[in-house]
Amino acid sequence: MxxxxxxxxxxxxxxxxxxxxxxxxxxxxxxxxxxxxxxxxxxxxxxxxxxxxxxxxxxxxxxxxxxxxxxxxxxxxxxxxxxxxxxxxxxxxxxxxxxxxxxxxxxxxxxxxxxxxxxxxxxxxxxxxxxxxxxxxxxxxxxxxxxxxIDTEFFTPSGGEGDYVLSIGNDLSRDYETLLAAVSGLDVPVVLRTDRVASQAGIAIAPRGSDEDLRALYHAARIVVLPLYDMRHPGGISSLLEAFACGKAVVASDARGIRDYLHHEENCLVVPCGDAAALRAAITRLLQDDALRMRLGSAARRYAETELSxxxxxxxxxxxxxxxxxxxxxx
The missing domain is CATH 3.40.50.2000 (Glycogen Phosphorylase B;)
Incomplete structure (x- = not known):
């Protein structure tokens, strides 16, 4: 290998x-x-x-x-x-x-x-x-x-959640411009683990670290957001499946490369690529609906365990x- x-x-x-x-x-x-x-x-x-x-x-x-x-x-x-x-x-x-x-x-x-x-x-x-x-x-x-x-033995649910919106990734598939527009003015902390966005008001940039550090970021997040350009290559798939395995509620762009793994209203919320208003609405919905977050996160974990282990x-x-x-x- x-x-x-x-x-x-x-x-x-x-x-x-x-x-x-x-x-x-x-x-x-x-x-x-x-x-x-x-x-x-x-x-x-x-x-x-x-x-x-x-x-x-x-x-x-x-x-x-x-x-x-x-x-x-x-x-x-x-x-x-x-x-x-x-x-x-x-x-x-x-x-x-x-x-x-x-x-x-x-x-x-x-x-x-x-x-x-x-x-x-x-x-x-x-x-x-x-x-x-x-x-x-x-x-x-x-x-x-x-x-x-996805390694479902390493990426596991923590049994709790934190208070911030998390987004992760450095590759060219990430559409951080749309994400930043979507979260502008939201009264919630936003944490990015990326080298592609400069630190700015309301946005925290998490440093690169070990796999254990990455898992801790997922555990302490309330929701995970995956803003993507519509690419054929499955950019963002590792972050998506890590979040699923950690039992997190996810909002993801409907990119062709990861569409096979996205089941709207079942294991995540799916929004059109590049649509900041739709992304903001999905983020707000998840932040305000505890039951929906728990349901989607549990379903995502089950999906990871049964289909993607x-x-x-x-x-x-x-x-x-x-x-x-x-x-x-x-x-």
């Missing part, structure tokens, strides 16, 4: 990557190969498009993991060198990609996506809209929809692998 970003940081506790444990519970021996530091990775510290290429890690897989059943690359770049060299190296394991970057606004990324999708044994997208787009754009690519997962995700991947190649007798 090849993560797209470095998991282990100097001086940090062991990283969480519970997918490996979930695979082992269903009979797979799973190994996580982290992205290397600068001493072995010339792209270390760069954007994940480049950092996850990691030539040293790719060489280790090609020549020291030849007996693997499959290599799972989270994001396309980790599979780039494997797919380019698999024939000359005589590399037999399946090479699959989980999660594909947006190929519409960066020509270099579009070339990498095109190269990898045409050669991977399978490609799994977290959004049905993106799955259909990729299948049409890259004929012959083996693209399937695979719901994203890491065990459920591992089982879905196992079924998809079985359709690609028979398992060895030990699995």
């Amino acid at each position: 090849l993560p797209s970003n470095r998991l282990q940081r100097p001086g940090s506790p062991p990283p969480r990557f519970g997918i490996a444990d979930a695979f082992e519970r269903i009979g797979f021996a799973a190994e996580v190969l982290d992205v290397n530091d600068a001493s072995r990775n010339p792209f270390a510290g760069c954007a994940s498009l480049f950092a996850s290429i990691d030539p040293w890690r790719a060489a280790k897989v090609l020549f020291r993991r030849r007996k693997a059943y499959a290599v799972i690359s989270y994001y396309q770049s980790g599979a780039l060198l494997l797919l380019a060299l698999r024939r000359v190296a005589g590399f037999k394991p399946l090479v699959v990609i989980v999660d594909v970057g947006d190929d519409s606004n960066w020509p270099l990324r579009a070339r990498i996506v095109a190269f990898c999708l045409k050669r991977a044994d399978a490609v799994f997208s977290f959004a049905r809209d993106q799955t259909g787009y990729l299948a049409q754009r890259y004929p012959g690519a083996q693209v399937q929809f695979l719901p994203q997962q 890491q065990d459920r995700y591992a089982a879905r991947l196992k079924d998809a692998f079985a359709a690609l190649r028979p398992f060895p007798p030990s699995v």
Whole structure:
């Protein structure tokens, strides 16, 4: 398993990557190969498009993991060198990609996506809209929809709630301009965990921290708001599912990339993208209706547990692998 970003940081506790444990519970021996530091990775510290290429890690897989059943690359770049060299190296394991970057606004990324999708044994997208787009754009690519997962053992409800509105995320999918317009003048604290908004009156900027710090932010929030542009790529999905798993009531924009997970009035409230008035109305409604907050938060947690847990995700991947190649007798 090849993560797209470095998991282990100097001086940090062991990283969480519970997918490996979930695979082992269903009979797979799973190994996580982290992205290397600068001493072995010339792209270390760069954007994940480049950092996850990691030539040293790719060489280790090609020549020291030849007996693997499959290599799972989270994001396309980790599979780039494997797919380019698999024939000359005589590399037999399946090479699959989980999660594909947006190929519409960066020509270099579009070339990498095109190269990898045409050669991977399978490609799994977290959004049905993106799955259909990729299948049409890259004929012959083996693209399937695979719901994203969340660690429901780590992200758990706290049993209480705080007093602020929380929004989290740094990627380009976030529409903080609409959020700021929606909360302007509201008599409620607003906390953002992002580098994309400067501190201003009524807005607190939470610093980056550990996963435990992130979980504490969710626990102390009253509601979570996910303002998004209407993108095909599932930007914001991690924050959405973390909030669900923590049992928080969520207001989310109706972006195509996360629409598969949004069930209006059942596990969240959904508003049109870019509509500050609708976003404000949904936020106000949740703040004023304790019963609705509790109902949506409980339903969100149940949804995360039953449909999006890491065990459920591992089982879905196992079924998809079985359709690609028979398992060895030990699995």
